[in-house]
Amino acid sequence: MQHRVDNAPLQQLDDWDDFVATRYRQGKSEEEFRNYKADANPTVTEFYRQNHAHQTLDFVLSKKAEYCSLSREKKSIWEMAEYLNTLVDDSDPDTDLTQIEHLLQTAEAIRKDGHPRWFIVAGFVHDLGKVLCLYGEPQWAVVGDTFPVGCRYSDQIVFPEFFAANPDSDIPDYQNRYGIYEPNCGLDKVHLSFGHDEYIYQATRSYLPEEAQYMLRYHSFYAAHRHGAYRHLMSEQDERMFEWVRKFNLYDLYSKGRERPKTRQILPYYQDLVSDFFPDKIAW
Ligand SMILES: [Fe+2]
Ligand SMILES: [Fe+2]
Secondary structure: OOOOOOOOOOOOOHHHHHHHHHHOOOOOOHHHHHOHHHHOOHHHHHHHHHHHHHOOHHHHHHHHHHHOOOOOOEEOHHHHHHHHHOOOOOOOOOOOOOHHHHHHHHHHHHHHOOOOHHHHHHHHHOOHHHHHHOOOOOHHHOOOOOOEOOOOOOOOOOOHHHHHHOHHHHOHHHOOOOOOOOOOOOHHHOOEOOOHHHHHHHHHHHHOOHHHHHHHHHOOOHHHHOOOOOOOOOOHHHHHHHHHHHHHHHHHHHOOOOOOOOHHHHHHHHHHHHHHHOOOOEEO
């Protein structure tokens, strides 16, 4: 058992992903969905409490400055995947998938449905941004539903009551409908809470088509892609591209229960795929 520090309430980083998958379990009624708190164990609840309290506009800007210039290191996609695989928490190796297996499982589900190669490669890299955890970032700055900062919090975000503890709640300019943004200014101008989505988007954006960039950047923005919140900040282009975000989300959420991917068998395909899109090393 590892020593659990205060800012790491989740036993494993993937407990958050599992909570989201349960929250949107297929066939759930609207009423069951609204009762999402029943699916959240105390560690998940504590995780959201921290996430909503600490993700301020200032925090987001400082993390973007720190990571989004990609001046940390140069590594291949595979080196990063291997590095992410060293993230072992309290998971059970017999039943829990490794990080690479989750990526392969997502990508394989996309491939089986006959989607284009850029869609499959997006599935394969989508969670690589979780290496932020290995850089020493707390769980609440790596995973969690993302949401805009610098404007009013939507009540479509889970656990909205936890925003009361966020210092931005006391800044009136950040708490009206548009906050620091212009109507329909486009999400590219909107700062979302910081996490693995923004980081993998920044690291891979030069190599992937726009549809894939949207999938990576907004895959945890559930308030928008699942519940239609924040349309007043979105552009027409965002609206169009969110079709792809929604398409992608099904694979992220529902590929998990499937059988363990036959890694050795499919690896050559993924080596080819990755080298088709990415140079040997990219900036992180
Ligand atoms: Fe993710
Ligand atoms: Fe994922």
